[in-house]
Amino acid sequence: MSNNSLVSISDYSKEEILAILDSAAQFEANPNRKTLDGKVIATLFFEPSTRTRLSFETAVIRLGGSIIGFSDAATSSSSKGETLNDTIHMVSCYADAIVMRHPLEGAARYAAEVSPVPIINAGDGANQHPSQTLLDLYSILKTQGTLENLTICLVGDLKYGRTVHSLIMAMSHFNPTFKFIAPDELKMPDEYKVFCRKKNIAFTEVNELNENFNDADILYMTRVQKERFQDLMEYERVKNVYTLYNAMLDNTKPNLRILHPLPRVTEIDPDVDSNEKAYYFRQAQNGLYVRQAIVSKVLKNSK
Amino acid sequence: MEKELKVAALRNGTVIDHIPADKLYKVVSILHLDTCEHQITIGNNLDSAKVGKKGIIKISDRAFEEDETNKIALIAPNAKINIIRDFVVVEKRPLILPDEIREIVQCTNPVCITNNQPVTTRFHVQKHDGEIMLKCHYCEREVQRDKVKIK
Numbered sequence: 001m002s003n004n005s006l007v008s009i010s011d012y013s014k015e016e017i018l019a020i021l022d023s024a025a026q027f028e029a030n031p032n033r034k035t036l037d038g039k040v041i042a043t044l045f046f047e048p049s050t051r052t053r054l055s056f057e058t059a060v061i062r063l064g065g066s067i068i069g070f071s072d073a074a075t076s077s078s079s080k081g082e083t084l085n086d087t088i089h090m091v092s093c094y095a096d097a098i099v100m101r102h103p104l105e106g107a108a109r110y111a112a113e114v115s116p117v118p119i120i121n122a123g124d125g126a127n128q129h130p131s132q133t134l135l136d137l138y139s140i141l142k143t144q145g146t147l148e149n150l151t152i153c154l155v156g157d158l159k160y161g162r163t164v165h166s167l168i169m170a171m172s173h174f175n176p177t178f179k180f181i182a183p184d185e186l187k188m189p190d191e192y193k194v195f196c197r198k199k200n201i202a203f204t205e206v207n208e209l210n211e212n213f214n215d216a217d218i219l220y221m222t223r224v225q226k227e228r229f230q231d232l233m234e235y236e237r238v239k240n241v242y243t244l245y246n247a248m249l250d251n252t253k254p255n256l257r258i259l260h261p262l263p264r265v266t267e268i269d270p271d272v273d274s275n276e277k278a279y280y281f282r283q284a285q286n287g288l289y290v291r292q293a294i295v296s297k298v299l300k301n302s303k
Numbered sequence: 304m305e306k307e308l309k310v311a312a313l314r315n316g317t318v319i320d321h322i323p324a325d326k327l328y329k330v331v332s333i334l335h336l337d338t339c340e341h342q343i344t345i346g347n348n349l350d351s352a353k354v355g356k357k358g359i360i361k362i363s364d365r366a367f368e369e370d371e372t373n374k375i376a377l378i379a380p381n382a383k384i385n386i387i388r389d390f391v392v393v394e395k396r397p398l399i400l401p402d403e404i405r406e407i408v409q410c411t412n413p414v415c416i417t418n419n420q421p422v423t424t425r426f427h428v429q430k431h432d433g434e435i436m437l438k439c440h441y442c443e444r445e446v447q448r449d450k451v452k453i454k
Contacts, residue, residue, distance in 0.1 A: 106416040106441025
């Protein structure tokens with residue numbers, strides 16, 4: 001097993017997180033550095049994810065590395081019944097590191113155990129997606145100048161949304177105040193509230209979006225997914241209550257920035273896009289620099 | 304009927320007593336007694352002041368490693384393990400719940416890698432507010448001790 005793998009955000013200490021963000025800032029200043037010259041990185045996407053895959057592949061190419069892999073399990077040998085163990089062993093004969101997205105939860109932890117080369121988890125089902133969390137942190141740091149003592153509103157699907165759960169874990173190092181804004185069906189699970197209490201993190205829970213975010217530094221929106229609802233009438237109601245419009249931002253703090261892991265559907269009206277507080281597209285761009293930092297760290301090649 | 308079970312006393316071996324009746328066959332399964340070739344006496348639904356209906360298992364001429372018997376702590380923490388030699392109890396072994404449990408527990412998450420690929424399960428035993436939880440090493444889902452699925 002390779003100890004350099006990144007499976008879950010909790011694998012990184014506060015210092016390691018800050019080092020990644022610092023390294024990402026250097027890559028943003030100068031994205032084309034040939035630190036991966038001669039290296040081969042495999043991107044194994046057992047489930048399609050265009051945004052994440054393109055972002056990782058661009059990161060590797062800008063660092064001078066090469067890419068092998070597949071973007072859909074149907075074109076890989078897993079469709080013939082090959083186990084993940086065998087696929088990982090086979091690919092590790094060719095590649096210096098493996099970036100993997102897999103629909104099964106725990107697949108990345110398992111792959112990291114059996115793989116002789118480092119594994120970077122690019123999402124394992126609804127479980128972990130640490131590079132998303134790190135790019136969220138980078139976006140927060142870049143827009144606020146600090147990660148410490150911020151008020152962060154998490155909005156939408158707080159029950160199933162892995163990005164918000166990982167963000168809570170990662171922000172717990174920086175004394176945040178959280179506001180959880182979600183319909184009853186999609187409330188923050190108890191285990192994360194227990195976690196916050198343990199870490200002395202202040203949080204409040206409300207179930208209307210309204211103007212509950214006027215004191216916020218970060219408004220982190222997530223998609224409310226139709227398939228999570230038993231009652232479709234309830235979905236239609238919630239969907240409309242949880243849409244952010246430009247007019248709702250009038251009384252918010254000037255430093256407020258709106259983040260969203262994307263893709264969005266109806267939860268942010270397009271009239272917000274032109275507001276300077278809308279940051280979600282640049283957030284996606286930050287993913288490139290953060291993934292350059294991650295790949296470099298994993299290969300211990302960061303210069 | 305007398306309280307005594309009408310079976311010969313054990314000369315050498317292991318007695319597992321005070322197993323809650325509904326957990327008896329799980330204990331059989333955890334210790335793989337279905338494939339054990341030693342003489343085994345199994346009694347169940349016996350009256351017990353402590354647990355209502357209890358089960359008891361006597362295995363002749365067989366000693367278990369502590370990490371084997373400790374697996375019982377997961378489902379029957381109050382069971383009693385007695386090691387017998389020449390009809391005498393030579394050891395009353397306490398049950399200690401291990402920090403990590405391998406193999407015997409199945410993850411409750413249907414999309415966990417361990418339920419879909421040939422992967423040995425691993426669970427971390429954790430305490431939250433006095434409640435014992437098992438956390439899957441792979442998918443990270445937690446389950447309460449009394450809701451675990453034994454394979």
